[in-house]
Each structure stands twice: as C-alpha cells, then as structure tokens.
Amino acid sequence: MAEEMTFEEALSKLEEMVKTLEDGGLTLEQATALFEEGVRLANICHQRLESAELKITQLQSAFFSEAIENFGDEL
Amino acid sequence: MIIYNVSQVTRYLKNTLEGDTALADIWIRGDISNLSRSQAGHFYFTLKDAYGQLHCVLFRQKGVGIPLENGVATIAHGYISLYEARGELQLYVDLLQPEGMGIFQLEWERLKAQLEEEGLFEPSRKRPLPTFPQRIGVVTSPTGAVLHDIINIVQRRYPLVELIIAPTPVQGDSAADGIAEAFRNLNEENIDLVILARGGGSWEELWAFNQEKVARAIYASHAPVVSGVGHETDLTIADLVADVRAPTPSAAAELAVPDRLQLEKHLHLCLEALASAAEAQLSFKKNQCQGVIDQLRSLAPPTPLYRQRLTQLKEKTILCLKELFRDKRQRLHNLSLTMNTLNPQATLNRGYAIVQRSSTQEVVSRAAQVHPGDSIDVWVRDGSFLGQVTT
Numbered sequence: 428m429a430e431e432m433t434f435e436e437a438l439s440k441l442e443e444m445v446k447t448l449e450d451g452g453l454t455l456e457q458a459t460a461l462f463e464e465g466v467r468l469a470n471i472c473h474q475r476l477e478s479a480e481l482k483i484t485q486l487q488s489a490f491f492s493e494a495i496e497n498f499g500d501e502l
Numbered sequence: 503m504i505i506y507n508v509s510q511v512t513r514y515l516k517n518t519l520e521g522d523t524a525l526a527d528i529w530i531r532g533d534i535s536n537l538s539r540s541q542a543g544h545f546y547f548t549l550k551d552a553y554g555q556l557h558c559v560l561f562r563q564k565g566v567g568i569p570l571e572n573g574v575a576t577i578a579h580g581y582i583s584l585y586e587a588r589g590e591l592q593l594y595v596d597l598l599q600p601e602g603m604g605i606f607q608l609e610w611e612r613l614k615a616q617l618e619e620e621g622l623f624e625p626s627r628k629r630p631l632p633t634f635p636q637r638i639g640v641v642t643s644p645t646g647a648v649l650h651d652i653i654n655i656v657q658r659r660y661p662l663v664e665l666i667i668a669p670t671p672v673q674g675d676s677a678a679d680g681i682a683e684a685f686r687n688l689n690e691e692n693i694d695l696v697i698l699a700r701g702g703g704s705w706e707e708l709w710a711f712n713q714e715k716v717a718r719a720i721y722a723s724h725a726p727v728v729s730g731v732g733h734e735t736d737l738t739i740a741d742l743v744a745d746v747r748a749p750t751p752s753a754a755a756e757l758a759v760p761d762r763l764q765l766e767k768h769l770h771l772c773l774e775a776l777a778s779a780a781e782a783q784l785s786f787k788k789n790q791c792q793g794v795i796d797q798l799r800s801l802a803p804p805t806p807l808y809r810q811r812l813t814q815l816k817e818k819t820i821l822c823l824k825e826l827f828r829d830k831r832q833r834l835h836n837l838s839l840t841m842n843t844l845n846p847q848a849t850l851n852r853g854y855a856i857v858q859r860s861s862t863q864e865v866v867s868r869a870a871q872v873h874p875g876d877s878i879d880v881w882v883r884d885g886s887f888l889g890q891v892t893t
Contacts, residue, residue, distance in 0.1 A: 438768075451779075465776040469776075481653070483664070483667065488669045
C-alpha cells in the first residue's frame with residue numbers, strides 16, 4: 428500500500444515520524460515500530476529517486492506546427 | 503446637403519480621432535510650455551517644436567518621469583482626441599519621459615507603469631513555487647538549446663516529474679500570441695508550475711516578453727510561473743509579472759525542481775534523526791527500568807541484618823525462657839513446701855481429725871454449726887467414719 432505513495436507523501440510521512448519519535452512519550456513497542464516504518468519510508472524515497480524516469484509530453488500549437496517534427500531531434 | 507449643429511460636428515470629429523489607431527497610442531517628442539495646474543490637480547501645457555504645437559492635458563502626475571517645467575524637452579505618450587466644450591484638439595498624456603530615450607525603452611517604461619498601477623507586479627500576488635512539483639509546463643521554443651538545457655537539468659536534479667512542453671516561437675511577430683496561447687493551453691492541463699524561458703538575445707529579440715498580452719497571460723496562469731528570459735541583466739515585463747524570476751533559463755529549471763543530491767542528504771539526516779531518537783527512547787526506557795530496580799532494592803528489607811537480629815532475639819528469648827523456667831521452678835518448689843504445711847493431711851497425720859457436716863460437706867470448726875442428730879463425717883489420718891451428734 429505504501430508502495431503507491433509519491434515521493435513527497437513518503438518524505439513528509441518520514442519527517443512526521445522523526446518528529447513524533449523525537450517528541451518522545453511513546454511506548455517502547457511504538458517507538459520501535461515507528462523506527463522500522465521510518466527506515467522503510469526512507470528506502471521508498473531513495474528508490475523513487477533512483478528509479479524515476481523523466482516523462483515528456485508536448486502540446487499542440489497553432490504557432491509552431493512545423494517545428495513539432497524537430498522536437499524529436501531535440502531530445 | 504445637410505446643415506449640422508456644432509456639437510454634431512465636434513462629436514463626429516471626436517469619434518473620428520478616437521477611431522484612428524495611430525492616434526490612440528502615440529509617442530510625441532516636444533518641449534513643454536504654457537504649463538499650468540488646475541485646482542483639481544490636472545496639468546495643462548503645450549507641447550511644441552519649431553514648426554507646430556499641441557494642447558496637452560495630464561490628469562495624473564503618476565506617469566511623470568521628468569521634472570514638470572516649462573522648456574523641458576520630453577517624449578509624451580497618450581492619445582489624441584477633441585475637447586468638445588472648447589472645440590480644441592488635445593493630447594491626453596498618460597506618460598512623460600525624458601527626451602533621448604529609445605522607443606523600446608519608452609514603451610517598456612509605459613507598460614511597466616500601467617501594469618504596476620493595475621497591480622500585476624504586486625508582491626502579495628506572488629505565489630510560492632511547489633516544493634515537489636509533479637507536472638511542469640514549459641513555455642519555450644522547441645528548437646532551441648534552452649529546452650534541451652531545461653530537460654537535462656530536470657532529468658539530473660529531479661526526474662520524478664512530467665514535463666509538458668507548450669511550444670511557441672519566442673521572437674518575431676507571432677511570439678507574443680504564441681506565448682499567450684501556450685499559457686492558455688497549459689491552463690487546461692493540471693499543472694503545478696510553469697517555466698517560461700528564452701535564451702539570450704538583443705532587446706528587440708526579447709521584445710515579445712515585454713508585451714502586454716504576454717504579461718496578462720502570465721498573470722492569468724493557473725499555476726505559478728518562474729521566468730528565465732535572456733541573461734541576468736535583461737529584466738523584462740514578463741519577469742516582473744512572473745511569480746519568481748530566475749536570471750537565466752537554466753536557473754529557472756533549477757528553481758523549478760528540488761535537487762536530488764540535497765534530497766538524498768535530507769533523507770540521510772532523517773534516518774540519522776530517526777535512529778538517534780529511537781536510541782534515546784531506548785536508553786530512556788532503560789534508565790526508567792534501572793530506576794525502578796534501584797527503588798525496589800532500596801525498599802527491600804536488609805535481610806542479613808534481620809537475620810542477625812532474629813538470631814539475637816532468638817537467643818535472648820531462649821535465655822529469658824530459661825530464666826523464667828528457673829524462676830517458676832523455684833517458686834513451684836517453695837509453693838510445694840508451703841502447700842505441704844497447709845495440707846490438711848499433714849494435720850491429720852499429726853493425729854488431729856477434721857469434721858464435716860454430711861449434708862453440706864462444710865468443715866465444722868465451731869460447735870454452733872451442728873445440732874443434735876446431725877450426721878457428720880470425721881476424717882482421720884487413714885480415712886473417715888460416720889458419726890452422729892448426740893448433745
């Protein structure tokens with residue numbers, strides 16, 4: 428389920444966990460669970476950055492119809 | 503043939519003048535003379551050169567970029583119309599600039615003043631760029647090196663995005679319309695951020711970015727706009743309207759997305775914070791445990807001490823008991839001696855007798871206790887016998 432998270436969601440959740448853990452007042456079991464989940468989220472973030480591929484799409488233009496063919500060369 | 507009223511003619515002249523596009527937006531060079539100021543704060547003056555003159559009115563002092571004095575050489579911008587009440591042709595001035603400025607600079611100053619007054623550059627209007635954009639619109643030429651640079655930079659820094667290229671010419675006659683259309687198209691898409699970019703060029707080549715329709719397109723953009731037009735020294739109207747101005751196209755791309763290396767560093771810091779916080783929790787709990795143990799220990803009875811005391815008590819008790827027994831035994835002995843002397847048998851042994859009334863078993867120690875005829879038991883040393891009282 429967490430695998431569907433965006434980078435931003437995973438990161439902000441991770442930051443939240445760090446804060447909760449730093450605030451303290453948890454049981455040992457809660458703290459351990461948070462730590463494990465945090466490490467997992469950090470791995471997800473890292474993986475997102477590692478495996479991401481830039482997507483590029485192009486809109487139509489009434490003013491630049493001829494150049495659209497050249498666009499492929501540009502990449 | 504028709505005979506017209508004066509006002510019909512002045513109205514016709516006014517409409518004709520205002521219908522002329524050349525006169526509706528015109529720059530005129532001349533010297534100021536006959537300057538006067540009305541009570542309402544309007545300025546009236548004449549603009550003239552060696553061969554002609556024009557009546558001028560300036561309704562507000564805002565657009566005045568020169569000291570407003572007679573004899574000052576100026577370039578005025580405005581529109582020409584007819585003041586019907588006097589039948590006078592007037593230049594309605596909205597901007598006065600010093601003589602000597604080029605037309606591009608003049609136009610730039612005029613548009614800047616106008617849009618500034620309309621609030622297009624308001625700092626409070628500037629929107630922050632999203633930290634983690636997902637879809638980024640790019641308004642630029644699809645043929646230049648600029649797009650290539652932008653794609654490379656985004657690829658290197660933060661490839662987690664989709665770039666939506668809205669191609670447009672960025673110089674020439676159709677550039678302003680193309681840029682405006684690109685922004686309109688991007689407004690149809692779900693975009694987090696728009697990069698408006700163009701490489702360096704002459705002031706004339708960058709001119710599209712100083713045009714009103716481009717300024718308004720940027721202002722109307724649904725997503726915040728980061729502009730990177732020309733070099734750092736080229737400040738365009740587009741830059742002023744944009745939510746964030748970057749000095750160059752590359753800088754715009756860098757502002758648009760976070761840096762992967764920084765993010766990795768941040769992730770690392772998060773992990774470290776996580777670990778040290780977890781560790782702190784653990785050692786806190788450990789300390790808590792140790793505290794409880796120490797407390798328990800301090801509350802528990804000091805066993806060896808008790809054992810010693812117990813032994814002492816036991817010995818003492820035994821001692822006491824022994825003493826008590828000895829004491830008791832002594833008393834018992836004494837008592838038995840006393841008892842012996844008090845024992846009636848001892849008296850009987852000495853030859854005395856004890857008389858009891860048979861009916862009540864009471865010992866008869868006085869004569870009045872018995873009457874003639876009463877039965878009595880007489881106890882002697884070795885037993886008893888029955889008797890009767892006679893007298």
